[in-house]
Amino acid sequence: MSTMHSLFWLAAQRFPADFSTPFMDKILPLLRNNARASVSDLAKSANLTEHEVIARIAKLEADGVVLGYQAVVDPQKVAKERVTALIEVKLTPEREGGFDKTAERVARFPEVLSCYLMSGGYDLHVVVEGATLHEVAGFVSEKLSTLKGVISTVTHFRLKAYKENGVELRREVGPQRLAVAP
Amino acid sequence: MTISKHIANHIRDIPRSGIRDFFEIVQSMKDVISLGIGEPDFHTPWRIREAAIYSLERGHTGYTSNLGLPRLRECIAEYVAKHFAVKYDAKTEIIVTVGVSEALDLALRALVNPGDEVLYHEPCYVSYSPSVVMAHGVPVAVPTHPADNFRMTAEELAKHITPKSKVLMMNFPCNPTGATQTREELEKIAKLCVAHDLIVLTDEIYSELTYDGASHFSIAALPGMKDRCVFLHGFSKAFAMTGFRIGYACAPAALTEAMMKVHQYAILCANTMAQDAAIEALESGENDVQMMRKEYEARRNYIVRSLNDMGLPCFKPLGAFYVFPDIRSTGMTSREFSLGLLEKKQVACVPGPAFGVSGEGHIRCSYATGLDKIKIAMERMAEFVAENRK
Numbered sequence: 001m002s003t004m005h006s007l008f009w010l011a012a013q014r015f016p017a018d019f020s021t022p023f024m025d026k027i028l029p030l031l032r033n034n035a036r037a038s039v040s041d042l043a044k045s046a047n048l049t050e051h052e053v054i055a056r057i058a059k060l061e062a063d064g065v066v067l068g069y070q071a072v073v074d075p076q077k078v079a080k081e082r083v084t085a086l087i088e089v090k091l092t093p094e095r096e097g098g099f100d101k102t103a104e105r106v107a108r109f110p111e112v113l114s115c116y117l118m119s120g121g122y123d124l125h126v127v128v129e130g131a132t133l134h135e136v137a138g139f140v141s142e143k144l145s146t147l148k149g150v151i152s153t154v155t156h157f158r159l160k161a162y163k164e165n166g167v168e169l170r171r172e173v174g175p176q177r178l179a180v181a182p
Numbered sequence: 183m184t185i186s187k188h189i190a191n192h193i194r195d196i197p198r199s200g201i202r203d204f205f206e207i208v209q210s211m212k213d214v215i216s217l218g219i220g221e222p223d224f225h226t227p228w229r230i231r232e233a234a235i236y237s238l239e240r241g242h243t244g245y246t247s248n249l250g251l252p253r254l255r256e257c258i259a260e261y262v263a264k265h266f267a268v269k270y271d272a273k274t275e276i277i278v279t280v281g282v283s284e285a286l287d288l289a290l291r292a293l294v295n296p297g298d299e300v301l302y303h304e305p306c307y308v309s310y311s312p313s314v315v316m317a318h319g320v321p322v323a324v325p326t327h328p329a330d331n332f333r334m335t336a337e338e339l340a341k342h343i344t345p346k347s348k349v350l351m352m353n354f355p356c357n358p359t360g361a362t363q364t365r366e367e368l369e370k371i372a373k374l375c376v377a378h379d380l381i382v383l384t385d386e387i388y389s390e391l392t393y394d395g396a397s398h399f400s401i402a403a404l405p406g407m408k409d410r411c412v413f414l415h416g417f418s419k420a421f422a423m424t425g426f427r428i429g430y431a432c433a434p435a436a437l438t439e440a441m442m443k444v445h446q447y448a449i450l451c452a453n454t455m456a457q458d459a460a461i462e463a464l465e466s467g468e469n470d471v472q473m474m475r476k477e478y479e480a481r482r483n484y485i486v487r488s489l490n491d492m493g494l495p496c497f498k499p500l501g502a503f504y505v506f507p508d509i510r511s512t513g514m515t516s517r518e519f520s521l522g523l524l525e526k527k528q529v530a531c532v533p534g535p536a537f538g539v540s541g542e543g544h545i546r547c548s549y550a551t552g553l554d555k556i557k558i559a560m561e562r563m564a565e566f567v568a569e570n571r572k
Binding site for chain 1: 199201204205208209214216218219220221223225307308309357476480481483484487488530532553557
């Protein structure tokens with residue numbers, strides 16, 4: 001299976017809303033499939049002119065719909081694997097702003113890759129990355145748990161990745177097809 | 183003893199498939215990008231594969247009823263009613279087959295007496311003419327034309343009807359042209375069928391792959407047509423299940439019963455785990471179909487624009503996953519073009535005449551291949567056309 005197709009496929013499975021009518025923007029699912037697709041390819045696939053494609057991408061960026069473009073990386077194949085931890089954080093909500101103020105403070109740390117307010121047994125789900133176990137532990141004990149409003153933390157270290165950003169890390173081989181078929 | 187002289191005449195006289203010839207040439211070469219593949223490049227959606235695995239785990243390894251699992255026939259009845267607006271009785275009017283190919287064979291064997299004429303549009307799927315011959319019928323091709331975007335017109339059909347005509351076979355959206363029919367044209371064709379008492383075999387295997395928001399319309403849904411139609415459909419294309427070999431036919435009870443006789447003695451029943459997988463496909467596979475359709479549509483847009491840009495006129499088909507560009511501007515025959523493209527640029531496309539003589543001057547390009555490969559293929563093809571332009 002080709003990379004482009006499988007990324008599209010996975011993007012499509014994750015964001016089915018983009019694939020039902022009406023499109024918020026024809027370009028968006030194509031960019032989610034492959035953010036590196038050239039303007040001329042996007043134009044052909046979406047049946048637009050290149051000028052239209054450039055204008056639409058500019059608008060998506062200006063409106064803050066598209067926030068950035070990142071590579072999907074298999075962490076196990078990177079020479080120096082980084083340590084990733086998922087941290088459950090319990091918070092005391094503040095009188096004004098609820099969880100937002102504390103959550104935004106947490107999110108501002110560069111060590112934090114993502115930060116979500118959760119329903120259920122804890123409040124914040126924080127993904128942290130560091131060079132070593134020690135570094136991540138230090139961040140949790142010194143920065144995170146000492147913040148005003150943080151009641152407790154539970155840290156889970158990641159052992160192995162099977163799927164990253166919707167892309168399975170153990171790639172399926174493409175279907176074995178005949179070279180020419182009726 | 184030479185065994186060849188014992189081979190039945192009507193089988194001996196069937197010419198070798200043009201696709202097979204071409205396949206052998208492609209097979210012998212390295213690093214070829216093939217736009218010659220008539221099956222989806224998607225894996226069967228995981229939920230469907232998982233249902234097949236679960237079927238084995240539960241030990242569903244015996245025969246099913248000849249007509250197919252009752253639950254599957256109920257699902258098919260619901261699906262056909264919902265998407266094609268034709269109501270069939272799950273108990274008496276639906277038969278589950280080993281792909282549409284078997285369904286087509288059953289219908290022909292159940293209907294055709296030796297010498298009966300069977301009409302079909304051309305270019306068409308490679309098996310149409312041989313299937314008729316194998317059923318001892320006489321194949322009668324109705325040519326379709328680039329000027330009509332390869333739609334079969336009632337006018338052209340009328341020219342080929344004789345007192346011996348008994349059956350009309352149709353496949354829209356069409357392999358190899360991507361052509362689709364309009365309701366207006368189907369109404370005219372239906373009138374002819376009624377006037378000449380023709381039975382219609384309508385192979386709608388690509389119906390889910392219809393683009394630009396166009397909605398597929400079945401001839402069986404026209405008033406009075408259900409009684410003279412065999413509606414043929416399957417899972418291979420929409421659900422990317424080619425290897426499961428599972429399809430079905432819907433037809434009036436008496437005809438289904440006749441087809442069942444052939445099926446029960448020749449096949450017994452379709453593969454059991456594939457039938458379980460097919461139930462899952464109909465119950466929860468629609469989202470997957472929609473995603474695949476979107477992907478095909480993006481590729482179609484790309485390939486149609488590329489072909490027209492390089493000077494190979496090509497209409498924008500509304501269905502299936504094929505385009506059928508006109509290569510006559512190069513001064514080459516379809517075969518010369520395909521062989522040249524293969525040898526010089528390592529891109530495989532099937533010569534149009536593999537789908538009947540009226541395919542001459544065209545080639546079939548399948549876009550059931552990743553966009554990255556299609557891109558390279560289009561670049562190479564553009565070079566080839568530029569180098570060979572007359």
